[in-house]
Amino acid sequence: MSPDTLSVSLRHAFPGFALDAAFDSPIPGTTVLFGPSGCGKSTVLAAVAGLLRPERGRVALGDTVLLDTARGLALPAERRRCGVVFQDSRLFPHLSVEGNLRYGLRRAPRGATGPGFEEVVALLGIGPLLRRRPIGLSGGERQRVALGRALLSRPRLLLMDEPLAALDAARKAEVLPFLERVRQRFGLPILYVTHALDEVDRLADTLVLMGRGTVLASGPVEELSTRPDLPLAARRDAGAVLACTVAGHDQERGLTRLRFPDGEVVVALRDLPLGAALRVRVRARDVSVATSEPRDLSVQNILPATVGEVTPLASGQEATLSLRVGGSTLLARVTRDAVERLGLAPGRPVWALVKSISFDHGAAGGGAPV
Template sequence: MSLSLEITHQMPDFSLSVSFEVPPGITALFGPSGSGKTTVINAVSGLLKPDAGRIILAGEPIFDTSLRINLPPHKRRLGYVFQDGRLFPHLSVEKNLLYGQRFAPQDEPGPSLESVSELLGISSLLQRAPGSLSGGEKQRVAIGRALLSRPRMLLMDEPLAALDEPRKEEILPYLERLRDQTVIPILYVSHSVAEVARLATSVVLLDKGSVLRSGPAEQVLSDPTTVRQLGLRQAGSVLSAAITAHHADGLTELTVSGGTLFLPKMDRPVGAKTRVRILAQDIIVAGSLPRDLSALNILPAEVTTVQPGSGPGVVIQMRSGSDHLLARITRRSAEKMRLKPGAHVFAVIKAVSVARTDIGTR
C-alpha cells in the first residue's frame, strides 16, 4: 500500500506545490517551520482542501480536483496522531483504545487489542486513567487507538514535540517496532534531524512549500546540497549496520558496508540489525592511513563531492562501501590536502562521539 500526491495550495505566506510518493515504512516530512509540512499532512487527512491536484491512496483517489473527488476525513480511513495524545480523560486506557475500533470496518481483518497493547508496551496500563500516564505513555495509547481503527495509513504530526528527552527515548523504540512490524505506511512530520535519522525509511525535504529532495533516508540525509536545510551542526550520515560482537572492554563491534565500527556497548544481541548516525563534525579526513591514533574507527573512502560553504568551511561527501559519509572541515584543510572527487582518503570517527540517541534498530 502506498500514497502518491501532487497538490498546489495558496497559503497566506507562501505557495505550496508538492509532488511525492509515500512507500511502506516511515516517510518523514522534514523542513523548517513554515515550509508546509503540516499543510501537506492536513491535506492528506482531509482537514484541508487543496486548491488543485490529486491524492491517491492504495490506487484509490481520495482527492482529485479534475474528478471532483474530495472524500471527507472519516471516509479516508486514516489514523491521525497529534502532538498531544488527545485521549478522552473520562475513559480508561482500554476504553480509549476500544474507541478506535468503533471506526474500523467490521469486514476487514485487523490487529486486536491484545496485539496492539503488546506491540506498544501498554498492556499493564489498560485500567489506568489518562491523567495518571506520562507523556510517552499517552502518545503510545494514542498510536494504539489509531491502529485499532484499522487505518490504511498513519499520519503523525510531530508526535514527540511535546515530550522531554527521557520521554522521547521511552517512545522511540516503540515507533521503531511499529515501523518494522507493520505494513501500514506512515507519514511522519518532524523538525528533528536526529528523530528523522533514527526512524525514517524515506525523507521528503520541504522548504517554502516546495520539495527540495526526496528519497531513501540514507541518501537524502547524506546529500551535501541539503546541509543548509538540515543545519550545519545536525548534518551527518546514516549507516546500516549489523552487530557482530560484544567485547569485554565495553565496546560493541558492528559491521558496515565499508568496514568495522566500535561503539560503546549496545544492549542488543549479536546479529541484530541497527542504524548509526554519524555527524559531519565528528569525522576527520585523513589523506593516508593514520597510525598510532587513539580513534578506533577508520573507514577507507573515496571523495565524491566537495561542497563549499558561505564561510571558511566545506562539506566533503565520501563513499565508503555502499554508504555515504559527510565530513565538515575547513576550506584551508581541503585545499592543503587537494581534496576533489575521486581522491582516496580515510574517514576517522571517534567511538564516543556517537550518542545513544543516534543508534536505532533497523
Template sequence: MTIEARFHIEKAGFTQDVDLCLPARGITALFGPSGCGKTTLLRAIAGLERHAGGFLKVGDMTWQEGNRFIPPHRRPLGYVFQEASLFAHLTVRCNLEYGIKRVPKSARRISLQQTIELLGIGHLLDRKPGLLSGGERQRVAIARALAVSPRLLLMDEPLTGLDLASKQEILPYLESLHDELEIPVIYVSHVLEEITRMADYLVLLEAGRVVATGAIHEMLTRLDLPLAHDSDASAIFEATVAGNDKDYHLTYLDFAGGQFTVIRKELPVGSAVRLRVAARDVSLTLEHQSDTSILNIFPATVDEIIPEGKAHVTVRLMVGGISMLASVTLKSASVLDLHPGKSVYAQVKSVALLS
C-alpha cells in the same frame, strides 16, 4: 506500492504546490521549518481539509481525484495529532476501543492487545486521560491510531510539546513501530534528531514547496541541501551486528562500506541497527594511520567539497558506495590537497547507535 499526492493549496496569503510520489513502506518524514506547510499537507492527505483539484492515491486506493473525495472516516488511516487529544469523557480502554468498534472484523489486522503491548500501556487502561502524564497520553494516542489497523499512519509532530524525558520515553516505542509493523508512516517533524533516528525516506519542504525528496542517507549527505550544513550534520548507516568481543568489550557492526567497532552493546548477532556519524567527528588522512587510538578507519574517496563559513569545508566522502560527511578546516583541505576523486582515509572518532 507508492503514495501519489498532488495538491494546490491556497490559504490566507499562503500557497502550497505539492507533487509527490512516496514509497508506501517504512517511515517517510515531512521535514521543514515551522510554517512550511507540513501539517497542512498531512491534513490534506488525511482528508481533514478538502482542497479542490487535489489528487491522492495510496497504493491501489484512490482517496481524492476530481470531484471524488473520500471523507476521512472512510479512509483506512490512523492519525496521531501533535497533542494527544484523547477523549476526556472516556477511559483509556474506551479511547482505544472507540476506533476498533467502527472497523469491520474482516479489516482488523492488529489486535487491541498487540497495540497495548507495543506501547506498554496495559497498566493505564482503567484511567481517565486527565490523570495521565504527557508521555503516557501520547502513547495512548498512538495505540489508539494503530488499533484501527490503518493502511497508512500519519503522525503530526507527536513528540513536540513533550519534555525531554517523555520524548525519550516514546522514541523507543516509535522505533519498535518501525521494526514490527508493516504500516507505511508519514511523519511530520521539524527536529532533525527525530528524522535521523527513524525516517527511511525524506521530503524536504520549504515555504510550501518540495525542495527535494529521497532516501534518508542520501538526503542527509547531499551538499546542495541545508541538512548537510546543520551544526549537527551527520550521515547514517544501516548495519547488522557481526559479533561481540568479550575480552575488549566491543561489538562489531557490518555495513556496506566495511565494519564499525563500537563499545559493546547487548545485541544479538544479526540484528539490524542504525548508526550515525557526525561530520565533526570525522577527520581525514592521506595514509592509513596504524599508530592511532581511533578504531574506525575507512578507505574513502572524496566526492564533493563545499565551503562552510570562512574557516571550514564540508566534504562528502564515498565509503564503499555509502556517503559520509566530514567537516575539516579550509587549511587542512588545502594542505591535504582535497579534491573530488582523491583517495583518503576517514577516521571516525565517535559513532552513535540510534536503535
C-alpha cells in the same frame, strides 16, 4: 501509478504562503516529512487526512484514490480510513484509557482486519493504565494511548503529526521504541511529520525534505543524508546515515563491530544480537581526514576513502567533504584552511578517522534494530 506507492500532489494558497508539493513513496513503510516549522509539513498531512480540501491535488494510496480534484473526487475524512495521532494526543478526558481505546475499535469498519485490543495493549505497554483517566497520565503515556486508539480503528494509513514535539527528552526516549515496534510489527503505511533529525534517523524508510511549501528532495534517508546540495548537509548536526549489521562483539575490549556496504566500524559495546540490523549516524563534525595513513592513535576507525565533492559552507570558513568509502559515503566538516593546506580535491585518496564513541546512540541513531 504503482499499487505499492503513496502518491501525493498538492497545491494550495494561503495568505502569504503557497503549498506546491508532490512526492511518491513506497508502501508499506514509513515516510517522514521533515523540515523547519512553517514549511508545510502539517498542511500536507491535513490534506491527506481529509481535514483540508486543497485547491488542486491528488492523493492515492496504492489503487485507492482519496483525492483527485481534476475528477471532482474527495473522499470525506471518515471514509479515508486514516488513523491520526496529533501532537496533543486529543484523548477524551471523560473516558478511561480503556474507553479511549475501545472508541478507536468502534470506529473500525465492519470486517476490517487489523490488530486486536489485547495485542495493541501489550505492544504499547499500556495494560497498567487501562482504568486511569487521561488527566493522570504523563505526556508519553498519553501519546502511547493515542497511538493505540489510532491502531484499533484499523486504518489503512497511519498519520502522525509531530507526536513527540511536546515531550521532554525523557518522555520522548520512552515513546520512540514503541513507535519502532509499531513500524516493525504491523507493516502499516505511515506518514510522519517531524522537525527532529533523531526521529528521522530512527523511523524513516523514505525521507521527504521540505522547505517553504515545496519538496526539495525525497528518497531513502541514507542517500539524502549525504547530498551536499541539500540543507541537511549544512546543519551543525549533519552526518551520514549508514545501514549496518552487527558483525561481532569483543566483550573483553568492550567493543562491537558494525558492518556496512564495503566497510566496517568499531563502536562501544552494544547489547544487540549478531546480524541485527541498525542505522548509525556518523556526524560530519566527528570525522577527521588524513592524507597519509595514521599510526599509533586512540582512534580505532581509520577508513581508506576518496574525496568526492568539496562544498564550501555559507560562512566561507568551513567546507563539507563527501568521502567515498567503497559503496558508502561519509561526510566530514573541515576548515577552509584544511582544504587548502592538505590539497583536498575531488579524487584525492585520504583516510577518514572516526572515534568509536562518536556514533549517536539510540535505535536507528546507533543502538537498536530497525
